Amino acid sequence: MNDTRGALLGPAEIRDLAGRLGVRPTKTLGQNFVHDGGTVRKIVRTSGVTAGERVVEIGPGLGSLTLGLLEVGARVVAVEIDPVLARQLPTTVAAHVPDLGDRLEVVGADALDVVELPGPPPTALVANLPYNVAVPVLLTFLERFDSLQRVLVMVQSEVADRLAAGPGSRTYGVPSVKAAWYASARRAGTVGRAVFWPVPNVDSALVALDRREPPVTTASREEVFTVIDAAFAQRRKMLRSALAGITGSSAAATVVLEAAGVDPQARGETLDVQDFARIAESLAMVGA
Template structure:
């Protein structure tokens, strides 16, 4: 590999490395590799990564962002589903920045299957997430790793809007409400298509999330998420109708909403996560988690 500019991977290094590995980026794995050093530094700055921070990176690919995080002084545990990429990442860091190899751990696995990570618990998640699984991966890690205090992820711009949306917005939905259980979210900035190889056919954006306590409620997260899923399953219908399945009948759904202090004539898109939690609490065991309760949807 030629010397990488500034200790990061540029377009020439990315293509050279991919050619050496015989890798052709695939849509199946959502592979679009960042090759612009300025963008990598922008992500690291927006994440607020400090020396000594333990950071988990999902989908490191060829290592552009990994090198940026290590250069900022973080220790990184990288989760990579593609075996050749997982095997190559430590070698790439050793070639470009041999002084940083002792701060890198690599986990070769599907991020959705990861329940434990080596080393100290991560305090931040920073990643260029594969766009086809961005929301489920994000919510899964927020659920499983409560040590995460901050998240800075690059996702499809449309997904970024959904994650950061508030009640009443046309983009507010299941990802918005479930993400709000864990953290406050905001769209940090837009990322141009030209910084990727191959160039994606969608726009990208950075989302910053800061962990906060979930709503104070006796309902479980699974129960609250079951209410959220049900409320958005038929987006144009009112809570009286959408929650009837959980409650047992439209009348019972109406009664639960009234106990929670929520107008049963509203649609789910008008409620924040605190109101969903109050409804779940009013339903009690009736808000039994269905097969999608713990997972996200659009």
């Protein structure tokens, strides 16, 4: 493969490109563009993406990370909601790595609406996710694309903490448990604010997820997620009270929980995903 080092976007080029396109980063789309090549290569290196691997990138923006992925030989399908940016991306790639343009496919769409992707199924997701929709986008792609074996995403630091948190942690909640249905998650590094344009008001972090089999259960994912949502809707409530809304009463919830082997006085943040699966099974069996 040709040496393409030095082909990444720098601060001046990011601003120039945005100016020529008439693009003004918006909070609505969660746009903060990475302009530091070292950070881009750190993300790509941490992702473990290899030459020839099929990778999906969500929210490529002006193309900083896209170029980094192409640089190591990945085949990239990029999902971009902004039509101006989606049209520009192939041109940017052609200008910087002309020999690698055939490794890129662009899907102009809202990631939450994407139900299929062109070409072979991707095995990795690598992205600087728009912070305002990071969790729903991540969970949606894990649900819809079971070919994804590895994920590395840059998100707001506190979101990274939630995704990687374990039972008993103060940051453990709905994102933690739902992500655990699909994968094991861990923080994989921090990213300084100065590498973005515009500079965000929050710190950023990398989260790595490795696909694993969901809990063995007769309950469906939807049934388990309903229990998770109810358990954390009013975080400080005991489970017997928190689940009363989906069981009909606290007494019925107590029966369901005891049948699942879960203390009715426990709180949601003390349970792991397997515990929630047992509760969902019990709920179906008891018929509450």
